[in-house]
Amino acid sequence: MNVAVPLLQVDAIEVAYHRVMTAVQGVSLQVGAGQLVALMGTNGAGKTTVLRAISGFLGLDDARVTAGSIRFMGESIENLAPHRVTALGIALVPERDKVFDNLTVAENLEAAATPRRADRAALLEMVHAQFPRLAQLAKREAGYLSGGERQMLAIGSALMCAPKLLLVDELSQGLAPLIVQELIHKLLALRDQLGLTILLVEQNARVALDAADHGYVIENGRIVLDGDAAKLGEHQDIREFYLGQGGAERKNYRDVKQYKRSRRWYG
Amino acid sequence: MQLVVNIAVLASIYALISCGYVLIYRVSRVLSLAHGELMMLGAYGLVTTASLFAAQPGVAVAAAGLLAAATGALVYWVLMRRMTGEAVLAAVLATIALGILLRGAMVLIWSAQVQHPARMLGFDNPVVALPGGARLSTISLLLVGMNALVYLALWWFLTRTRYGIAMRAAGQNPRLAAQRGINLHAVYALAWGIAVFTGGLTGILIACDAGLDATMATIGLKAFPAALVGGLDSLVGALCGAVIVATAEVLLIHYVDPLLSDVVPFLVLTAMLIVRPWGLFGSREELDRV
Numbered sequence: 435m436n437v438a439v440p441l442l443q444v445d446a447i448e449v450a451y452h453r454v455m456t457a458v459q460g461v462s463l464q465v466g467a468g469q470l471v472a473l474m475g476t477n478g479a480g481k482t483t484v485l486r487a488i489s490g491f492l493g494l495d496d497a498r499v500t501a502g503s504i505r506f507m508g509e510s511i512e513n514l515a516p517h518r519v520t521a522l523g524i525a526l527v528p529e530r531d532k533v534f535d536n537l538t539v540a541e542n543l544e545a546a547a548t549p550r551r552a553d554r555a556a557l558l559e560m561v562h563a564q565f566p567r568l569a570q571l572a573k574r575e576a577g578y579l580s581g582g583e584r585q586m587l588a589i590g591s592a593l594m595c596a597p598k599l600l601l602v603d604e605l606s607q608g609l610a611p612l613i614v615q616e617l618i619h620k621l622l623a624l625r626d627q628l629g630l631t632i633l634l635v636e637q638n639a640r641v642a643l644d645a646a647d648h649g650y651v652i653e654n655g656r657i658v659l660d661g662d663a664a665k666l667g668e669h670q671d672i673r674e675f676y677l678g679q680g681g682a683e684r685k686n687y688r689d690v691k692q693y694k695r696s697r698r699w700y701g
Numbered sequence: 702m703q704l705v706v707n708i709a710v711l712a713s714i715y716a717l718i719s720c721g722y723v724l725i726y727r728v729s730r731v732l733s734l735a736h737g738e739l740m741m742l743g744a745y746g747l748v749t750t751a752s753l754f755a756a757q758p759g760v761a762v763a764a765a766g767l768l769a770a771a772t773g774a775l776v777y778w779v780l781m782r783r784m785t786g787e788a789v790l791a792a793v794l795a796t797i798a799l800g801i802l803l804r805g806a807m808v809l810i811w812s813a814q815v816q817h818p819a820r821m822l823g824f825d826n827p828v829v830a831l832p833g834g835a836r837l838s839t840i841s842l843l844l845v846g847m848n849a850l851v852y853l854a855l856w857w858f859l860t861r862t863r864y865g866i867a868m869r870a871a872g873q874n875p876r877l878a879a880q881r882g883i884n885l886h887a888v889y890a891l892a893w894g895i896a897v898f899t900g901g902l903t904g905i906l907i908a909c910d911a912g913l914d915a916t917m918a919t920i921g922l923k924a925f926p927a928a929l930v931g932g933l934d935s936l937v938g939a940l941c942g943a944v945i946v947a948t949a950e951v952l953l954i955h956y957v958d959p960l961l962s963d964v965v966p967f968l969v970l971t972a973m974l975i976v977r978p979w980g981l982f983g984s985r986e987e988l989d990r991v
Contacts, residue, residue, distance in 0.1 A: 492876055492885075493785040520882035531877055534870045544863055545870035547882030595882045 439508065440464040441631050442488070442524075442599055447502030447512065449480075449487050451495075457483040458655040460502070465599065465648075470625055470632045472642035472663065474676060475652035481635040482529060484652065485601050488633075489526040490516035506599065521549050525597035529604040529635075532588035535577035539568055542576050542591050552596035561590040564624065582613040589620070599631045600624075606638045614638075618645045639676035643667045651676070702833040704951060710841045712947035713848035715966075717903040718924035719931070719939040720855060721896035727934040728872040728892040731781065731792040735800035736900055737921020739776070742803055743769035743901020744818070744908035744917060745811050751821040758822040762905060769901025770894045777893035782886055800918070808915055819909035826910065840910035847906065851899050855936060868892060872934075923963065926970035932983020941981055945969060 442465040449457045458480040465471045475481045483497075488504055491497045491513070499512040511519055520526075534542050543561060548554045562569040565586045571579065576587060585605070592600060602621070606614040622645060624630050636642035642663075643649055649666040651659040659669065666672050718740060725733045733739075747765035754761040780799060784792040819826055819840070826838050859865040871878040871888045879885050904917060927946045931938025950965040973980065 489880055492879055494875070515884075516876075516879035517882050517884045520880060525882075526880045528877060528880065531874055534873050534877065536873055537866065537870060541866045541869075545866045545878070545881060545883065547867065547884075549882070591881060 441467040441507060442633065443503075443505045444484070444488065445503045445505070447484075447487055447504060448500050449483050449497060450500045451497045453496075453498075456500075456655070457497075458487070458652075461652065461655070461657055462502075463650050463657065463660070465631055465633050467598075467631050468625065468629060469647045470622065470634060470645055472646035472649045473633065473635045473652060474637070474639045474642050474649060476637065479652045480655040481637075481652055482603055483655075485526065485603050485633070485635055487512070488519070489524060489601055490514050490519040492516060517547065520547070520595050520597075523549070523596065523598035524601065525592035525595040525599075526601040527585075527588045527592050527603060527605075529607060533576040533579070533584055533591065535575070537576055538572065539574050539576055539579070539587055540572040542587055543568070543594050546591045546594035548594060549596055554594070557594050557596060560628075561593050564593070564620065565590050581609050582617070585609065585613075585617060586620075589617075589624075593624070593628075597630070599633065601633050601635070603635045604637060605634060606636060606641050614641055621645065639672065643672075643677075702831075702835040704955060706831065706835040706837050708944070708947050708951045709845055710837060711951055712944045713845045714903060714907065714920065714943075715924040715927040715947055716940050716943035717844070717848050717851060718900055718921055719928035719943055720851065720936060721900040722925060722928040723931075723933060723936055723939045724855075724892050724896045724899075726928075728868055729781075729792075729889050730789055730872075731784070731796070732933070733796045733893075733896065734793060734925075735776075735796040735803060736896070736925075737918035738800040738803040738807070739769075739772065739897045740900035740904035740921045741807060741913075741915070741917040742772060742904075743897065744904035744913045745807055745816075746772075746901065747818045747905045747908060748811060748816050748821070748913065751818045755821060755823070758824060761822055765905055766898060766902055769904075770898035772901070773897025774890040774894040776897065777890040778886075781889070781893065785885075804915065804918055813915055815912045815914040816908070817912050818905070822909075824909065838910055840906055844903075844906050844910070847902065851902070852936065852940060855895075859936075864888075864891065919963070923966045926966040926973075929970055930973045930980055932980025934984060935980070935982035938980055938982030 444461060444463045446460045446462050448459050451457055461484055473481050473484065487499050503510060504512040506522060506524060509522065511522065534545060537545060543558060548557060567583060568587060568590050571583065576584065579587060605617055618641060621632055625632055634642055634646065643666060646663040649661065649663045650657050659666065659671065718736065721736050722733060725731060743765065746768040747761060750761040750764040754764065776799065780795060781792060784795055826840050828836050829839055829842055830836050859869055867878065867883045868888050868891065871883055871885055875885055907917065907920065927942040928939050930945055931940065931942030946966045946969050949969050950962060953961045953965050
């Protein structure tokens with residue numbers, strides 16, 4: 435990585451639910467300022483757990499980071515309450531339940547707490563400028579929005595928290611490819627215009643790799659691959675298992691058992 | 702006409718009390734069964750401040766109100782905050798324990814004798830004659846006005862102010878609210894503070910009207926059906942529930958038997974639970990199965 439001190443540094447963290455169930459183990463990753471980093475993996479691989487560990491657990495989650503450290507701008511933030519993490523400048527766009535359904539669009543944006551250093555009116559103006567659709571829909575209840583509009587509102591409300599680092603969980607889920615393209619471009623534009631840093635969790639490796647500078651692949655709660663997004667896209671395993679490009683010739687089923695080859699285990 | 706006035710006064714009492722139940726339930730999904738006792742504590746707070754500021758009734762009432770709000774926040778901060786992450790039932794049981802504790806403590810501190818804070822403040826509560834021949838006490842009139850004021854203020858707070866919107870957000874989805882930077886503990890403490898403040902205010906007014914002794918907690922319990930009939934998570938529902946329960950109670954007392962007074966709210970409640978367990982305006986899916 436070409437940045438001396440990364441904005442976010444996750445170091446060999448382990449997360450346990452209900453004190454006993456280990457969800458991720460020895461996960462390390464770095465996000466440099468101004469980067470868009472993708473965290474990829476299949477269902478249940480531990481992507482969301484990593485994001486939640488960064489953004490903070492609530493008492494009702496009954497989860498803890500039991501080992502390792504998470505540092506944001508040099509400050510230790512593991513096991514900090516979510517609202518404290520948000521106040522430091524990390525905002526999460528969750529996978530499900532990303533907006534308050536019974537609140538209007540305007541109220542959703544209003545509900546977000548802005549740190550004292552930031553100017554709410556300017557932030558709201560910026561959000562409306564980035565997502566003009568939200569200004570039109572201001573009085574609509576968020577529960578009646580379309581999938582794309584919900585995602586816009588979720589990103590917009592996250593921006594109201596004046597983040598330096600935006601965590602996005604499953605941007606593409608349940609959305610039409612065209613809308614995903616639009617949102618990805620929006621994220622890249624936000625990064626460039628606002629100097630935002632983005633950590634994107636994605637199941638869809640094609641979407642993630644196209645946009646990202648750097649990528650991590652997580653499997654069974656461990657990081658198994660990482661590298662430059664362009665190089666990762668070339669990687670044989672990624673092409674085969676995540677992008678569905680097995681190569682030109684059809685494979686013999688006898689080779690399939692070699693799925694586990696060349697995995698590096700970190701931590 | 703007198704009946705209508707009686708219904709309005711009783712409905713105001715129930716509505717004022719049940720908005721506390723609703724507020725706490727809506728924000729934290731916890732049913733505060735200590736609300737009657739906390740209301741009583743608010744009234745006893747006035748007994749104390751009345752002896753301190755006997756010459757300035759306004760100061761005494763304001764101080765008692767502030768004391769009640771602080772008590773609510775304190776109850777959350779000391780007791781209920783530890784209940785996060787526990788089963789909702791554990792939190793509800795904690796409020797029951799708190800209620801029993803408070804009831805006992807209040808008798809120990811202020812004795813079981815009937816107290817008259819209004820008399821201590823030198824307020825003699827004259828009867829007001831309304832056009833149409835109905836009569837009611839000044840405090841009763843004040844109760845109706847206070848009810849309107851409290852509900853308007855709550856409506857304004859919850860829909861027009863940032864903290865109110867944050868409170869609704871936290872009630873809907875605490876996790877997302879925390880991720881949006883909302884301090885849940887502060888929001889919950891605020892909800893408890895407002896709930897006990899409105900409850901305490903009601904307690905103060907009732908105590909000024911009818912005197913104060915350990916039976917006041919029963920009024921708090923009787924307001925609970927009003928909150929449930931309307932649906933526990935709806936303020937409009939609480940208002941309607943209060944009117945329904947008060948109407949049934951006043952009419953049955955008048956036409957059947959005054960002894961029914963303590964039973965009627967629970968009869969209405971039972972009927973409601975059979976027909977429509979989630980209440981008039983409550984959200985249906987919120988109910989846990991038994």
